[in-house]
Amino acid sequence: MNYAFAERVNHMESSAIREILKVAESPDVISLAGGLPAPELFPIQEIQEAYNHVLGANDPSVLQYSTTEGYLPLREDIAEKMKEKGMHVSPDNILLTNGSQQGLDLIAKLFINPGDLIAVEDPTYLGAIQTFYSYQANFLTVPTDKEGINVDALETAIKLQQPKLIYLTPTYKNPTGVTLSLERRQHLAKILAKYNIPLIEDDPYGELRYSGPVIQPVKSFDTAERIIYLGTFSKTIAPGLRLGWVVASKEIIAKLVLAKQGTDLHTGTLLQRTTHYYLNNSQIEKHIETIRQEYGHRRDIMLKELKANFSGEVSWTEPSGGMFLWVSLPEHFNTVSLLPKAVEAKVAYVPGAPFYAKGGGLNTLRLNFSNSSPLQIQEGIKRLAQLFNK
Amino acid sequence: MNYAFAERVNHMESSAIREILKVAESPDVISLAGGLPAPELFPIQEIQEAYNHVLGANDPSVLQYSTTEGYLPLREDIAEKMKEKGMHVSPDNILLTNGSQQGLDLIAKLFINPGDLIAVEDPTYLGAIQTFYSYQANFLTVPTDKEGINVDALETAIKLQQPKLIYLTPTYKNPTGVTLSLERRQHLAKILAKYNIPLIEDDPYGELRYSGPVIQPVKSFDTAERIIYLGTFSKTIAPGLRLGWVVASKEIIAKLVLAKQGTDLHTGTLLQRTTHYYLNNSQIEKHIETIRQEYGHRRDIMLKELKANFSGEVSWTEPSGGMFLWVSLPEHFNTVSLLPKAVEAKVAYVPGAPFYAKGGGLNTLRLNFSNSSPLQIQEGIKRLAQLFNK
Numbered sequence: 001m002n003y004a005f006a007e008r009v010n011h012m013e014s015s016a017i018r019e020i021l022k023v024a025e026s027p028d029v030i031s032l033a034g035g036l037p038a039p040e041l042f043p044i045q046e047i048q049e050a051y052n053h054v055l056g057a058n059d060p061s062v063l064q065y066s067t068t069e070g071y072l073p074l075r076e077d078i079a080e081k082m083k084e085k086g087m088h089v090s091p092d093n094i095l096l097t098n099g100s101q102q103g104l105d106l107i108a109k110l111f112i113n114p115g116d117l118i119a120v121e122d123p124t125y126l127g128a129i130q131t132f133y134s135y136q137a138n139f140l141t142v143p144t145d146k147e148g149i150n151v152d153a154l155e156t157a158i159k160l161q162q163p164k165l166i167y168l169t170p171t172y173k174n175p176t177g178v179t180l181s182l183e184r185r186q187h188l189a190k191i192l193a194k195y196n197i198p199l200i201e202d203d204p205y206g207e208l209r210y211s212g213p214v215i216q217p218v219k220s221f222d223t224a225e226r227i228i229y230l231g232t233f234s235k236t237i238a239p240g241l242r243l244g245w246v247v248a249s250k251e252i253i254a255k256l257v258l259a260k261q262g263t264d265l266h267t268g269t270l271l272q273r274t275t276h277y278y279l280n281n282s283q284i285e286k287h288i289e290t291i292r293q294e295y296g297h298r299r300d301i302m303l304k305e306l307k308a309n310f311s312g313e314v315s316w317t318e319p320s321g322g323m324f325l326w327v328s329l330p331e332h333f334n335t336v337s338l339l340p341k342a343v344e345a346k347v348a349y350v351p352g353a354p355f356y357a358k359g360g361g362l363n364t365l366r367l368n369f370s371n372s373s374p375l376q377i378q379e380g381i382k383r384l385a386q387l388f389n390k
Numbered sequence: 391m392n393y394a395f396a397e398r399v400n401h402m403e404s405s406a407i408r409e410i411l412k413v414a415e416s417p418d419v420i421s422l423a424g425g426l427p428a429p430e431l432f433p434i435q436e437i438q439e440a441y442n443h444v445l446g447a448n449d450p451s452v453l454q455y456s457t458t459e460g461y462l463p464l465r466e467d468i469a470e471k472m473k474e475k476g477m478h479v480s481p482d483n484i485l486l487t488n489g490s491q492q493g494l495d496l497i498a499k500l501f502i503n504p505g506d507l508i509a510v511e512d513p514t515y516l517g518a519i520q521t522f523y524s525y526q527a528n529f530l531t532v533p534t535d536k537e538g539i540n541v542d543a544l545e546t547a548i549k550l551q552q553p554k555l556i557y558l559t560p561t562y563k564n565p566t567g568v569t570l571s572l573e574r575r576q577h578l579a580k581i582l583a584k585y586n587i588p589l590i591e592d593d594p595y596g597e598l599r600y601s602g603p604v605i606q607p608v609k610s611f612d613t614a615e616r617i618i619y620l621g622t623f624s625k626t627i628a629p630g631l632r633l634g635w636v637v638a639s640k641e642i643i644a645k646l647v648l649a650k651q652g653t654d655l656h657t658g659t660l661l662q663r664t665t666h667y668y669l670n671n672s673q674i675e676k677h678i679e680t681i682r683q684e685y686g687h688r689r690d691i692m693l694k695e696l697k698a699n700f701s702g703e704v705s706w707t708e709p710s711g712g713m714f715l716w717v718s719l720p721e722h723f724n725t726v727s728l729l730p731k732a733v734e735a736k737v738a739y740v741p742g743a744p745f746y747a748k749g750g751g752l753n754t755l756r757l758n759f760s761n762s763s764p765l766q767i768q769e770g771i772k773r774l775a776q777l778f779n780k
Binding site: 002003004005006007008009012013034035036037039040042044047048051052055056060061062063064065066097098099101102105109110111112113116127130131134135164196198234238239240241242251252255258259261262263264265266267268269270271 | 392393394395396397398399402403425426427429430432434437438441442445446450451452453454455456487488489491492495499500501502503506517520521524525554586588624628629630631632641642645648649651652653654655656657658659660661
């Protein structure tokens with residue numbers, strides 16, 4: 001049957017790279033490609049205890065339909081957590097979502113008409129490009145450097161092109177690991193207020209700090225309520241739960257609740273009840289510290305190995321946190337066409353090009369250090385060096 | 391701040407009725423309004439056992455990111471279940487979703503351009519109207535009678551107005567409890583093939599049969615692959631899990647996977663693994679039989695009480711299954727304006743009007759019999775009779 005799909009389906013692409021990376025899932029390939037946390041660090045026993053408690057308390061409402069906003073005591077937990085990060089919020093400013101990806105999708109649903117312009121960093125999170133693209137958005141890309149997005153360039157772009165929305169991952173960002181400096185955060189908040197433009201601050205990695213100072217989210221400087229903040233438990237508890245949240249003005253939350261109602265009624269009741277129990281009855285701070293220690297160690301190993309194996313023509317970022325770093329090869333390299341050769345050599349990475357909303361970056365690539373053991377990282381970088389140093 | 395929302399936000403409405411019904415949540419109001427299963431029947435102990443097993447098996451992948459399509463062994467379970475219902479499907483025809491509401495939303499995303507026409511029964515499921523409306527669809531309503539949608543009227547509407555898509559709940563439907571007859575199912579499948587038009591068969595209540603013959607889903611007659619079937623565990627296991635599935639051609643599933651990827655990456659890994667374990671290690675058939683016995687009993691009580699309390703001017707449906715029946719009052723009644731009086735009299739229902747996509751039905755109302763005890767049902771109908779027999 002020939003289906004008459006909606007216009008937006010032309011904007012949903014199956015990625016060729018995704019297909020190649022499926023091949024890379026074989027156990028003899030060292031994959032530095034994915035964006036997975038280390039499963040051996042998941043607090044599986046504490047999660048089991050939480051499910052046991054919540055399901056054993058003789059309260060069947062944990063399995064019943066519940067409100068779209070989300071479980072109030074969990075929203076209270078999150079509001080407290082957000083206050084520690086300098087945000088002035090109440091539970092009414094919070095909506096629970098199926099991971100922060102759903103937050104992104106609901107915000108896109110709320111703001112984007114076909115043809116609307118979204119300002120993004122160059123490069124930016126691939127999953128955000130895909131979501132915005134599926135709502136038929138156009139992109140305006142803003143250059144970034146070691147201190148994150150160039151805020152002056154962003155201001156010029158706002159003045160000249162009036163984007164509808166800005167999307168940013170300011171902290172230990174995917175894909176480069178770069179963090180927006182404190183000065184730029186303050187400057188950015190002023191610009192948002194001045195031009196009355198909303199910004200999505202996507203912050204999945206903020207808790208994963210290995211060195212450098214604590215930098216509060218941009219939203220903590222946002223006295224004018226221009227920022228919609230996305231948080232998630234995917235990197236601090238586990239991604240397979242699918243639990244995230246949106247922090248925004250009450251007016252935006254009310255609209256997001258309507259959008260979510262039509263989308264999937266609400267996020268799982270049992271999941272929210274269990275997560276609330278887990279947050280209040282386990283040592284999550286200690287658990288996050290364990291993750292920090294281990295990922296920080298893996299980052300150090302990767303940086304050391306890159307230094308030992310690559311010459312001055314190859315450069316890379318040195319992130320203070322997160323799960324990724326970013327490698328730039330000399331201009332004549334094409335990491336997309338080299339990927340099958342890498343997989344043949346039993347190592348995988350993600351080519352940088354798909355992270356550029358408007359093309360470019362063919363000589364770049366993203367490496368993940370959270371999901372491989374130190375030994376795998378050492379061997380993986382050696383295999384990449386053999387490929388790229390030819 | 392004034393937000394420049396997308397056009398579609400004008401099509402998302404907060405319902406005044408929903409606000410009134412929030413008041414009706416107080417414990418002294420007998421609510422025949424909601425669409426909730428009976429929580430006292432949830433298999434909470436078996437679900438606890440399943441979580442314990444899955445989380446206790448020393449396999450952290452149950453908490454990791456997983457594929458958008460869903461856990462293969464669970465898709466295999468569902469494919470088997472669908473075969474028993476006469477559908478010729480493999481796991482490749484199945485996508486796991488966050489309840490069947492998400493299936494609806496993803497299908498709308500896939501098919502609906504602003505202004506597209508959707509054919510629906512009159513009345514139809516309110517949540518479907520809201521979802522389609524949020525994609526800026528227009529509606530074409532087709533009359534129904536005791537045997538379900540009038541298939542000849544549907545064919546005429548297809549010829550004259552060429553809708554993009556048809557949405558139907560053929561079995562024990564929400565809101566009326568009516569079931570499409572076998573003859574009409576066969577006829578409908580032929581019409582879909584002839585006019586090459588896709589149909590969504592929403593089947594949340596199919597397992598809840600209390601009397602009358604087993605009638606296979608329309609999709610079992612759909613040799614031309616025109617039907618997208620929506621299933622859910624919300625009524626057979628528990629709605630607070632949020633787990634449903636789509637059955638469709640491989641081409642449609644591939645597109646839905648792309649749409650879901652941008653929407654929320656995937657449905658919870660732990661939830662899917664646990665549900666797979668539950669389905670294979672508990673007596674779900676016996677559990678469903680328990681639900682059937684109890685809901686069937688509650689339906690009988692409600693029908694008996696209606697007969698005892700209302701005269702010939704009031705009529706109602708006599709459903710063979712599901713969770714709802716439908717009451718029609720004399721034309722001069724307005725169930726929307728009467729609702730606050732009902733709540734004052736400590737009984738709640740859902741007015742029928744919102745279930746009509748293009749207006750009408752002011753003298754109708756929906757009653758739920760699954761979520762109240764027999765005593766509450768008896769007392770609730772008496773209170774309604776006092777109100778409506780004045």
